[in-house]
Amino acid sequence: MTIINFTPISSVIGGLLIGLAVIIFFIGNGRIAGVSGITNNFLFSKINRLDNFLFLLGIILGPLLYRFFTGTTIPFVIDSSLILLVSAGLLVGVGTAIGGGCTSGHGVCGISRFSSRSIVATLLFMFAAIITVYVKGMI
Amino acid sequence: MNRFCSLFSGLIFGLGLTISGMTNPEKVINFLNVARSWDPSLAFVMIGAILVSAPFFYLVKNKNKPLFAESFSWPTLKEIDSKLIIGSLLFGIGWGLIGLCPGPAIASISLIHHSSFTFILAMLAGFSLVRAYNLIN
Numbered sequence: 001m002t003i004i005n006f007t008p009i010s011s012v013i014g015g016l017l018i019g020l021a022v023i024i025f026f027i028g029n030g031r032i033a034g035v036s037g038i039t040n041n042f043l044f045s046k047i048n049r050l051d052n053f054l055f056l057l058g059i060i061l062g063p064l065l066y067r068f069f070t071g072t073t074i075p076f077v078i079d080s081s082l083i084l085l086v087s088a089g090l091l092v093g094v095g096t097a098i099g100g101g102c103t104s105g106h107g108v109c110g111i112s113r114f115s116s117r118s119i120v121a122t123l124l125f126m127f128a129a130i131i132t133v134y135v136k137g138m139i
Numbered sequence: 140m141n142r143f144c145s146l147f148s149g150l151i152f153g154l155g156l157t158i159s160g161m162t163n164p165e166k167v168i169n170f171l172n173v174a175r176s177w178d179p180s181l182a183f184v185m186i187g188a189i190l191v192s193a194p195f196f197y198l199v200k201n202k203n204k205p206l207f208a209e210s211f212s213w214p215t216l217k218e219i220d221s222k223l224i225i226g227s228l229l230f231g232i233g234w235g236l237i238g239l240c241p242g243p244a245i246a247s248i249s250l251i252h253h254s255s256f257t258f259i260l261a262m263l264a265g266f267s268l269v270r271a272y273n274l275i276n
Contacts, residue, residue: 063157079254
């Protein structure tokens, strides 16, 4: 194993900001900032629909604000295979809906609350993702 | 005020994802590629986030009311059931296939990339499938 493209400082700064966003959303609105749940609720529930929309809009505006102030382009390199994109999207949608959370809801908020459910969920999705990348790399 | 709070918190969230480089699926794949060439950055993002939110959740535990809403919505589920296990495994497989999870996927809408739109539509279809299944059963 070799270490590549490691950006510890910007990662920690970005992480601190995500933690701050979690705090603001909870102390202000009393809700957990889990992106899969908020997106799901925005689609199907009338409760807090405007708040859910504004939170998601904020996430979308984040990269634009960054680009506006720094003038740098934001890299986005992705496997563009249609079948992979559709399967991945479906699995992420179905999986987070059944499992009740994603990297933000379980991985950040849940672990921060020392929730055993979220710790198990995070270990499982990390494990599954690592195996998937490993297997995909062999094909 | 709660409207402003939602938008502001989303904005900070999106900025955090961008600054940390997590909006780039390639960087996420490099984190998951532990066995070959590894980029540990994503772990540092999570540690950074947890470092600030864990003490906060501990301190707020005995408070009874948020600033702009009636009550705190603490997650109520406690049991580690098959839904949690199966759902998390499926999510992990999808995440590993492309390197996008819901947060960065939503943030990437502003980057206007057709692959990101395809992924998001499929993800919303996934939400709808589970929703339809739950309504039938």
